[in-house]
Amino acid sequence: MCLAIPARVVQLLGEDRALVDVGGVHNEISLALVDDVAVNDYVIVHVGYAIARLDADEADRTLALFAQMVDAHETRSREIH
Amino acid sequence: MKYISEFRDGRAAAAIAAIIAREADPGRDYYIMEFCGGHTHAIFRYGIQDLLPYNIRLVHGPGCPVCVLPIGRLDSAIELAEIPDVMLCSYGDMLRVPGSRRRSLVKSRAEGRDIRMVYSCAEAVRLAVANPDKQVVFFAIGFETTTPPTAVAIREAQRLGLENFSVFCNHVLTPSAIQSILNSPDIRQIGGVRVDGFIGPSHVSTIIGSGAYEYFAREYQRPVVISGFEPLDVLQGILMLVRQMNERRAEVENQFSRGVTRSGNLKAQALVAEVFELRRTFEWRGLGVVPYSGLRIKKQYARFDAETRFAVQPRPVAENKACECGAILRGIKKPLDCRIFGTVCTPRNPIGSCMVSSEGACAAYYKFRRRNDAAQLLQAGTDG
Amino acid sequence: MKPDKPADTRISLAHGNGGRFMRELIEQLFVRQLSGPLLDVRTDAAAVPLDAGELMVTTDGFTVQPLEFPGGDIGSLAVHGTVNDLAVSGALPLYLSLGTIIEEGLEIAQLERIVASLARAAAASGVQVVTGDTKVVRRGEGGGLYIAMTGIGLRPPGLSLGMPHIRDGDTVLVSGPVGDHGIAVMLAREEFGLRSDLHSDAASVLPLTQALLPLPGLRFMRDPTRGGLATVAHEISRATGLGVRLHEQQIPVRDAVRSVCEMLGYDPLYLACEGRVVAVLAEADAEAALAAWRKLPQGKEAMAIGRITGPGSAVSMQTALGGERYLEELEDDPLPRIC
Numbered sequence: 001m002c003l004a005i006p007a008r009v010v011q012l013l014g015e016d017r018a019l020v021d022v023g024g025v026h027n028e029i030s031l032a033l034v035d036d037v038a039v040n041d042y043v044i045v046h047v048g049y050a051i052a053r054l055d056a057d058e059a060d061r062t063l064a065l066f067a068q069m070v071d072a073h074e075t076r077s078r079e080i081h
Numbered sequence: 082m083k084y085i086s087e088f089r090d091g092r093a094a095a096a097i098a099a100i101i102a103r104e105a106d107p108g109r110d111y112y113i114m115e116f117c118g119g120h121t122h123a124i125f126r127y128g129i130q131d132l133l134p135y136n137i138r139l140v141h142g143p144g145c146p147v148c149v150l151p152i153g154r155l156d157s158a159i160e161l162a163e164i165p166d167v168m169l170c171s172y173g174d175m176l177r178v179p180g181s182r183r184r185s186l187v188k189s190r191a192e193g194r195d196i197r198m199v200y201s202c203a204e205a206v207r208l209a210v211a212n213p214d215k216q217v218v219f220f221a222i223g224f225e226t227t228t229p230p231t232a233v234a235i236r237e238a239q240r241l242g243l244e245n246f247s248v249f250c251n252h253v254l255t256p257s258a259i260q261s262i263l264n265s266p267d268i269r270q271i272g273g274v275r276v277d278g279f280i281g282p283s284h285v286s287t288i289i290g291s292g293a294y295e296y297f298a299r300e301y302q303r304p305v306v307i308s309g310f311e312p313l314d315v316l317q318g319i320l321m322l323v324r325q326m327n328e329r330r331a332e333v334e335n336q337f338s339r340g341v342t343r344s345g346n347l348k349a350q351a352l353v354a355e356v357f358e359l360r361r362t363f364e365w366r367g368l369g370v371v372p373y374s375g376l377r378i379k380k381q382y383a384r385f386d387a388e389t390r391f392a393v394q395p396r397p398v399a400e401n402k403a404c405e406c407g408a409i410l411r412g413i414k415k416p417l418d419c420r421i422f423g424t425v426c427t428p429r430n431p432i433g434s435c436m437v438s439s440e441g442a443c444a445a446y447y448k449f450r451r452r453n454d455a456a457q458l459l460q461a462g463t464d465g
Numbered sequence: 466m467k468p469d470k471p472a473d474t475r476i477s478l479a480h481g482n483g484g485r486f487m488r489e490l491i492e493q494l495f496v497r498q499l500s501g502p503l504l505d506v507r508t509d510a511a512a513v514p515l516d517a518g519e520l521m522v523t524t525d526g527f528t529v530q531p532l533e534f535p536g537g538d539i540g541s542l543a544v545h546g547t548v549n550d551l552a553v554s555g556a557l558p559l560y561l562s563l564g565t566i567i568e569e570g571l572e573i574a575q576l577e578r579i580v581a582s583l584a585r586a587a588a589a590s591g592v593q594v595v596t597g598d599t600k601v602v603r604r605g606e607g608g609g610l611y612i613a614m615t616g617i618g619l620r621p622p623g624l625s626l627g628m629p630h631i632r633d634g635d636t637v638l639v640s641g642p643v644g645d646h647g648i649a650v651m652l653a654r655e656e657f658g659l660r661s662d663l664h665s666d667a668a669s670v671l672p673l674t675q676a677l678l679p680l681p682g683l684r685f686m687r688d689p690t691r692g693g694l695a696t697v698a699h700e701i702s703r704a705t706g707l708g709v710r711l712h713e714q715q716i717p718v719r720d721a722v723r724s725v726c727e728m729l730g731y732d733p734l735y736l737a738c739e740g741r742v743v744a745v746l747a748e749a750d751a752e753a754a755l756a757a758w759r760k761l762p763q764g765k766e767a768m769a770i771g772r773i774t775g776p777g778s779a780v781s782m783q784t785a786l787g788g789e790r791y792l793e794e795l796e797d798d799p800l801p802r803i804c
Contacts, residue, residue: 002119002282003728003729003730003803004287005085005728006084008083022082022727023720023721023723023724024662024663024721025728026660027657027659030203033229033230033348033349034348035348042084044340046226046803047227047230048200049201049229051229051287051288051346052340052341054339055338055340058338058339059084059339062338062339066096066097066313067093069096070093070096073095073096082723089786091785091787094787098787125790126790128790129786131787132788145804146804172801172802172803173801173803174800174803174804177797200656200801223803223804227804439802440804448793
C-alpha cells in the first residue's frame, strides 16, 4: 500500500526537519508527524515524512525469534537426514 | 540496509515455511486475503506462494490507492491540468494510469501541460512558493499513511499564506474498504466472500493503530494479523493467521510490533481530523460506491480545496462489464478466470482496478506469475 | 606569453559556421586535448593502418543529463560506451571518430573539461580519436552537448563469439555490482533530494573482456547499459530461444543502489550499468573465468549469477527468499512509486 522504509536519523536540522540515512544514502525529511526523535533513532519514512518511530527493541526481538526458528529448523533437518 | 535486509533472509523463510507446512491442516483450505497492494507486490516479487502449502490460498485484495481510484477522478485531474496557469503536481504512480478517451497525465504533459512529478507533497508547497504566478494543484491520493503528510502540507501552505496552492483530495480509508468487501449489497450475486482471515497493512496501521480492526474481527468473526511488507513479515503473518484459524480464534494480532501500536500515531490522527472530514460516500474502482470511505477538505481550509476553487464536476465512468475485478477482490475468482485478462486487459491497457498498478492482483499476476500458474491450472484441472 | 584565451566564455553560433572562431575552437580545444599522430583536422577523412583480422565497427549516441556526474561525464562515457561495445564483441578497440553537437551558450570551460576527460579516457583505453566533426545548434535546440561516436577495432580471426554459440546449461557471469550508473546519474539530477557518494561504474571493460578471450568455452559477452541485467537476459532468450534463470542471492548490488531502489520502488536488475560485462560460458570454464576476473581491480566482485535453461523456458529468477519470479521485459522506464 504505502512504500515506507526504516531510516536512521543522522542529524536534527530544526523546525521539524532531519537528515536521515538508508544504506549510505542521505535524505532530508520532515518530523512533523512524530515527537521526541533523537539522533540514531530509526524512523519509518513515507513520501518524505517520518510517520512513526521504529521500535528497535521490538525489531531485534522479532529477528531473535526468526533466528530461533532457523536453529530449530536446521537441527531438525539434520536429524532427519 | 538496517532493518530491511535482515527481513529477507532465505534461511529464516525456509524455517517459517516449514512450521507453516507442519501446522496447516491438510484437510482444509485457508483463504487468506492480503488487503494491501504492498503485500501483493511482496508476495509476487519474492515468490512467497512457492514456499507455502497448496491449501493456503492467497486472495489479493483491492491493491492500492492507484488501483481503486475511479477513472472519473483521474479525468478531473487531467482537466484541472488544462486550466491556464495551473501547475498540477502528482506522485509518479498516477502519471501513466489511463483515464477515459485514452488520456493520461503523461500524455497531457507531452502535449505541453504543466504537470510535475513530486516525490513528496512538501515539494508541491515549495513549487507554489517558487511560482507565485502559477496555481499549484496537488493531486492527493493514498490511504491513511499518505493522508497526514497532505494535512501537514495544507497547514504549511496556510502558515505561509499561499494563495496559489490547493489540493485535489482523493484520500481513502482502509477500514471502510475492508467492510465493503465483507458485506457489500451485491455479495449474494457474486456468491459470498471466500476470505477466512486478513493480512492487515502495516504502514497504514502505524497511523490508525491495530485497534481499528477489532470491529471486523468481532463482527465478521475473522482473524486479522497486521504484518510488515518484508517477506519474512508476510510469512510470519500467515503463520499467525493459520494458528488462529486452527484454534478457531478471531482476534487482531500485531506482527509488525516494531512499528505498530494499538492506538497508532495520535499526533497524525489529530492533524488529519483538523484538516479533513468524511465524505458521505466515495466511489471505488472494483468495489463500487462505499459509504464513509473517503475524505474531503474541511470548510475552514476551503481556500486549499481544489474541488471548490475550480468547481470540479463529479463524472462517474461506467466499469467494463467483462471485468471480473469485483469477484477477484473478494477471492471468488482468480485473474486467470477473467475472460479479458492478459488479452484486452494488460498493464499497458488496464480495464479493471486490479490491473492498474503493479500492486493490483491482476497486474502482479501478469508481471510475475502468468506462465507457470496457467500451466499449474491445466495440470491440476479446475482447482475450484 | 599566455596563449590568447578565446575572447568569450560561452559557445556562440559563430563557433559552428566554419569561420575563424570554429577553427580556433577546434585547434585550441579539441586538437590540443586529443592530439595524436593520426589526427589531422585539415583532411576530410583519416587514413588508418590496420593489421590482419576482422574489422569491427560500432557507433553510439550520448545524450546523458547532467553532462557531468559522479564517476564520469558525457565525454568519458562516450569513449567507454564505444570501446565497450567493441570489447564485448572480442575486438581490440583502435580508433574513434568524435561527432559533437554543441548548444549555443554552453560554457567553453565545461566543454574543455569534458573534452579533456574524453582524451584521458581514450588514452587509458589505448584508443586514438582520429577524426571528428563539430556542429553548433541554436539555444534551446540541444541538451548543452550531444556526442555521436564511432569506433573501429580488430578482432582476432577464428574467434567463435556470439549468441548462436550459447547452449542450454551454460553459466552466466556478471563482472561487478549492477545499477551504479543508473542511480549515480539520477542522484546527480537531484530530483528527489537524495544524496550519496555513489559513483557511476562507467569504465572501459577491455581488461575484463581480454581476460576471457583465451577460454575455449567463452560463448558471448555484452555490456548491460540501458535496461540493465534483465534486458540482457531477455536479449539472449529472444535471440537463442533458450531460457535464462538467475539467482537473486548471487547478483551483486551495492547497498546505496539497493537503498535508492527501496525508497523509490525501482528494481536494480533494470538499471543501467556502464562498466560491467555479462558473460555466458560453458559450465566447465565458469570457475576459470571468475578467477581471471577477480584478479582484476574491476572484477573483484564478479559472480556467477545463473545459467541458460532449455528451449522455450522463460527469463526467470529464484528470489533471495527461495521462491520463483519471472523477469518481465522492460516496458516503460520506472517512475518513483509511493505505493
